[in-house]
Structures are given as C-alpha cells and as structure tokens.
Amino acid sequence: MCGIVGAVAERNVVNILLEGLKRLEYRGYDSAGVALVDNSQHIQRVRAVGKVQELVNAIEASPVAGTTGIAHTRWATHGSVTEANAHPHKSTNIALVHNGIIENHAPLRDMLKEKGYQFTSDTDTEVMAHLMHHERQSSGSLVEALQKMVKQLDGAYGTVMFDQNDKDTMVAARSGSPLVIGLGFEENFIASDQLALLPVTRRFIFLEEGDVAEVTKTSVRIFDKDGNPVEREEIESDVTHDAGDKGVYRHYMLKEIFEQPISVRNTLEGRLANGTVIDDAFGHNAADVFKDIEHVQIIACGTSYHAGMVARYWLEELAGVACNIEIASEFRYRKSFVPKNAMIVTISQSGETADTLAALRLAKEIGYKSSLTICNVPGSSLVRESDFNFMTRAGAEIGVASTKAFTTQLVSLLMLVLALGKHKNLSAEQQQNIVAALQSLPNKLEESLDLANDIEKLAEEFADKNHSLFLGRGNQYPIAMEGALKLKEISYIHAEAYAAGELKHGPLALIDAEMPIIVVAPNNDLLEKLKSNVEEVRARGGILYVFADKDAQFASDDTMRVLNVSHIDEVVAPILYTIPLQLLSYHVALIKGTDVDQPRNLAKSVTVE
Ligand code: F6R
Numbered sequence: 001m002c003g004i005v006g007a008v009a010e011r012n013v014v015n016i017l018l019e020g021l022k023r024l025e026y027r028g029y030d031s032a033g034v035a036l037v038d039n040s041q042h043i044q045r046v047r048a049v050g051k052v053q054e055l056v057n058a059i060e061a062s063p064v065a066g067t068t069g070i071a072h073t074r075w076a077t078h079g080s081v082t083e084a085n086a087h088p089h090k091s092t093n094i095a096l097v098h099n100g101i102i103e104n105h106a107p108l109r110d111m112l113k114e115k116g117y118q119f120t121s122d123t124d125t126e127v128m129a130h131l132m133h134h135e136r137q138s139s140g141s142l143v144e145a146l147q148k149m150v151k152q153l154d155g156a157y158g159t160v161m162f163d164q165n166d167k168d169t170m171v172a173a174r175s176g177s178p179l180v181i182g183l184g185f186e187e188n189f190i191a192s193d194q195l196a197l198l199p200v201t202r203r204f205i206f207l208e209e210g211d212v213a214e215v216t217k218t219s220v221r222i223f224d225k226d227g228n229p230v231e232r233e234e235i236e237s238d239v240t241h242d243a244g245d246k247g248v249y250r251h252y253m254l255k256e257i258f259e260q261p262i263s264v265r266n267t268l269e270g271r272l273a274n275g276t277v278i279d280d281a282f283g284h285n286a287a288d289v290f291k292d293i294e295h296v297q298i299i300a301c302g303t304s305y306h307a308g309m310v311a312r313y314w315l316e317e318l319a320g321v322a323c324n325i326e327i328a329s330e331f332r333y334r335k336s337f338v339p340k341n342a343m344i345v346t347i348s349q350s351g352e353t354a355d356t357l358a359a360l361r362l363a364k365e366i367g368y369k370s371s372l373t374i375c376n377v378p379g380s381s382l383v384r385e386s387d388f389n390f391m392t393r394a395g396a397e398i399g400v401a402s403t404k405a406f407t408t409q410l411v412s413l414l415m416l417v418l419a420l421g422k423h424k425n426l427s428a429e430q431q432q433n434i435v436a437a438l439q440s441l442p443n444k445l446e447e448s449l450d451l452a453n454d455i456e457k458l459a460e461e462f463a464d465k466n467h468s469l470f471l472g473r474g475n476q477y478p479i480a481m482e483g484a485l486k487l488k489e490i491s492y493i494h495a496e497a498y499a500a501g502e503l504k505h506g507p508l509a510l511i512d513a514e515m516p517i518i519v520v521a522p523n524n525d526l527l528e529k530l531k532s533n534v535e536e537v538r539a540r541g542g543i544l545y546v547f548a549d550k551d552a553q554f555a556s557d558d559t560m561r562v563l564n565v566s567h568i569d570e571v572v573a574p575i576l577y578t579i580p581l582q583l584l585s586y587h588v589a590l591i592k593g594t595d596v597d598q599p600r601n602l603a604k605s606v607t608v609e
Helices: 014-023 052-061 105-114 125-137 142-151 252-258 260-268 286-290 302-319 354-365 381-385 404-421 428-449 452-459 474-491 500-505 527-538 570-592
Strands: 003-008 031-037 044-049 068-074 089-091 094-099 157-163 169-175 180-183 188-191 203-206 212-216 220-223 234-236 295-300 322-327 342-348 370-375 388-391 467-472 494-499 516-521 543-549 560-565
Touching (some): 003 014, 003 094, 003 157, 003 169, 014 031, 014 052, 014 068, 014 188, 031 094, 044 052, 068 094, 094 125, 105 125, 125 142, 142 157, 142 212, 142 220, 169 188, 188 212, 252 260, 252 570, 260 404, 286 404, 295 302, 295 354, 302 322, 302 342, 302 404, 302 474, 302 570, 342 354, 342 404, 354 370, 370 381, 370 404, 381 388, 388 404, 404 428, 404 570, 428 570, 452 570, 467 474, 467 500, 467 527, 474 494, 474 516, 474 570, 500 527, 516 527, 516 570, 527 543, 543 570, 560 570
Parallel strands (some): 295 322, 295 342, 342 370, 370 388, 467 516, 516 543, 543 560
Antiparallel strands (some): 003 068, 003 188, 031 044, 089 094, 169 212, 180 188, 180 203, 203 234, 212 220
16 A cells, blocks of 8 residues: 655655655555655655656656655555656645545545646545645645645545745644654654664654644654644654565565564563463453453454454354454444444554454444454554554564464464453363463474475466365364465465365365365364365365375375375464465465565555545
8 A cells, every 4th residue: 555755854865765665665556756855945756657666767867856855655546557646746835645545535626626726637635735735825834734734634644745945844644544753863754654764763653643743854743633732652663674674585475474483482472471371461451351251343354354263263162252253344334233241353464454443443432342453563553542452573564465464363362362261261271271382383383384395396286277266164264265365366366265064055066177176174173074075076076285284194196185284283273274375375476477575456554445
C-alpha cells in the first residue's frame, strides 16, 4: 500500500527520501515521486511510473535537491497508474502526499473547480492539495490551514505537505492511515512506517487518530483532533537497522521463512514460567479480565484469519472457551449477536488493516466487554486501540506474503489458550504439556527447514500446473488454507483448500492428473479418516503430495510423493506443517519467475478497505 517519507534538515534530503522509499517498497506500489524545496523557494518535483529505481534513474538524469522534501510510493485507487496520478501533487506553492482514500473527493472537486482550480490528475489526493492551497490564503500558518482542510474531508488519510514559501516546515495529519515522526539532531522526519527512517533515527513519535503535526528542523508540535496542543510519547525503536536487508537470502520471503525458529524463540521469551504463561504476558491486570471471559470472537483478514481459525480449534478443545471467528470485512458490515462476557480478539501483522480496525471499533461500540490484539507492529493502530495487546515479536516482515508473522501469531494464540484456559478446563498437566510443546518448537522448525532441498525438487512438478488442491482435517484444515493462499499469491497458480471430509461433496469432480493434491498429514486421531480421503483421490487418478509424520505410514509410489515432517506434539503440529507449505510456494514461484516479494496487485499493509 502507499508509502510516505518526509524530511526537513540543513542538508540535502533527497537521498534520505529515496532510501526511505526503497525501504517501503515491500508495501506494494505502482509509481513513486518526490518533491523538494531549497533556498530558491521553488518546488522541484520528479515522478515515475514503476519501481523506485525508475525514480532514482530520473533523478540521476536530472538532479534535484532540497533541504525539505516529501516522497511517496503510490498504489493506485483513484485513477490509473500514470505519472500524472503519481504523488506528490501540487497546487501552486503547496506540495502534498497522501495515503488513504478521500470519499467526498467528487463534491470537493466540483467546489474547487468553481473557485477556478484546474486539475491535472484523476486522483482524490489532488483535491487535498488544492483545498490546502485554498485554506492557506486565509490562515496565519500552514498548520492552521491543515486543521481547516482536514475538517472538510471524509475518508482516510495520512498526509504530509510543505509550502515553498515556508520552506523549513512540514505539516502532517493522520486519520485512518498511520504516520510516525522521526526525531533527529537539528533535523526531523516523517513516514508512514518507522522502517523507512531507521537509517537516520531510532527515536519516534507515533501520531494518534485525528492528530495534526507541524515539524521543523528543531521542533515538533502536535495537536489532537479538537485542535488542542498535546504531548505524545517518544519511543526508542528496537527494530534493527538491518531489518530491511535481505542478508544472504535471495528474497525477503526466504529470509523470513528461515527466521522462524528465532522469531518463535523471541515470541516465547520471558512469557512462560512454572509450566504456564505468566499472568502479565497479555498486559497488566489481564488475568483479572480473562478469568471471566466465556466467549472469544476472533476477527482478522487473510493469513491472520487462518491463524485465528486454528485458534478456534484450540480454544474450544483445550480451554473450553466458546470461540467464533469471522473475516473482518464481513463482521464490520453485519449485525451480530454479542455473547455474554465476550472478548474481541483481533489478529494482524501490520496492526493497520483497515477492515480489522473498523471491526474492532464496531465491536467496542456494540458492547464487547474487552479487546485484545495479537499484533507484530508496536504502536500500530490496533495496539493503541485495544485494551490488551500481545506482540508477536516476529521482527519486520517485508515480503508481502506473510510467513513468520503467521507462525508467531499461532504461538501467541496458543499462549492465549493457556492464559484463558487456566481459569477454565485446562489442567496444570495440560498446561505443562503445551508449554513443553511450545518450547520444543524452535528446534523442530529448524529440522523442518532441512526439507528445503527436497521441496525445491518437488516444486518442479508444480510449475506447469494451473490449479491445485490442498487438503487437511481438524486444526490442519486452516493450514491447508494458508498453504493454498501462499501458493496462489506468489506463484499465481489457482489453489483451493478443502477440509478433506468435504471432498466427496463436490471437489472430487476436479481430480485428474493435471490437478496436484497437497495433503498435510500429521499423526493424530484424524489420520485414518484422512487416509480414506487420500484413497478417494488415488482411485480417481489424482497425483498426491503428502507432508506426513514419519509414523503416519504413507509410502511414496507412482501416484504419491511423501515428504516426512518431524514428529511433534499434536497441539503444535499446525505450526510445524506450515513450513513445508511456505517452502513449496516459494520454490514454485521461483521457478515461475514471479516477483516473490512483491506479487502483482498485492500490498503488504492494507490500510484501505
Ligand atoms: C497473505 C497476507 C495477507 C494478510 C492480510 C492481513 O500472505 O499477508 O493475507 O495476512 O492482508 O494483514 P494483517 O495481518 O497485517 O492485518
């Protein structure tokens, strides 16, 4: 999704802006641009369609410089992918970038046209630039103009702008789209994601919903949604500078797959003691609230939704807590029943997914007793707006296809099962068993990564296929769904997942030699049922690829390729079986030559609905 970087300094900021944009490339975008101002008090703007490298090439061909500047990567919403639609947008002395969608852009455009403004793009953002210019005429300061301007907007925005006549000031506003101010020494920065600014600072202030900020080289002033000056907490980021580097890996996705043993260790660290999860792991006083929870409603999107689906099996089976799960974009637009003593649990890598955030806000409105978010980004909107939060500590996830965020979400959710279950059905012995299984996971994950070479060979058999089917049962059904999502999003092969028991209710009709069937088969009490489903496929000429526990007694032959996964406690098996499916998608995509880290049409952080 769109990215923003801004800087105000003594030095030329063009390289800071370009480096920041490169670090935001993972979010997904289709064009990029910068606008700068220097002592000449004249806006210099360069925009390019395509990768940030196209913008870099354009700037190398015709250099621009400035001590104040803003930059943007655009993911088209209003208007096609053209240079004219790329940001920054200008209105005489104003240059502006924007993430989000302005819903009332059409009436504003008509009003501005009547006042004589001429439009050069099809975007909702250009409306903001002209509106800002209009308000600037009657305002004492840039920040005052911005306060008046945002009052007229409906929709979502994170926006940053400058005025060439006030060249040492940037102003910014946030509503529904995140912004963070980076603090330097006699220079300050702003971005939609702290990752963009890690080469220049680690000191950050996250803007809150409705905030408007004025940033100069030496000062930061923030006003809340009512226009009152406010102090926002400054935090020292513990995200490392090289979080945005690929290291020895060819792709971020591969790096992130291989980071999973360490991310899971980090997620567990300091949170387990005396055979269970520590009381404060979910926040101070969480235990007081958790002991009365009888019902959990999980809300999430995409991969995070799959994590929630696994959690439903765990919560009901182990903790004895009733659990529903729903996709955020559905939950937010329907009337739902709020059970007694219910907690809303959102799951999100980014913490900024628009539908999940809207669903959380709705849940609070309609009477959920408490809210918890399982999230990977500290300071994100979901974290700030939930009563309790539990950070997954996966570290920055750059590849658009979620990998280490998913497995750390699962680990976190199993710790939630402990935290809720200890007040319900979960015996001390069961808690100890879960803790032991969790602690064994990092080593088991290391072992499963050793399958990479075998999976690479297996992937060759997939690359010319157009369709595939993933099967699982019980808590492995969501893992099959996640496997199918990974394959489709990065290799563009159509992939569907089914609970294996559903085969004969329709999908069996699809089986032939051109439809690879991928099966996840741990050694659990559903194994015999799963084996019958596998035989149903074989009898119809299907080619099977089975990831199985070595004691599950599947043997490779002409119609079945078996890859053995280490034996593991059944409870944590969904986490382990995720790894071979991630590796499979990665290697198929590699053979197909797709853009693994930035698959077409997708964005990392979906901040618009
Ligand atoms: C798939 C993927 C997406 C996200 C979804 C939710 O690999 O990454 O399906 O899981 O967009 O995003 P978050 O978790 O940031 O709320």
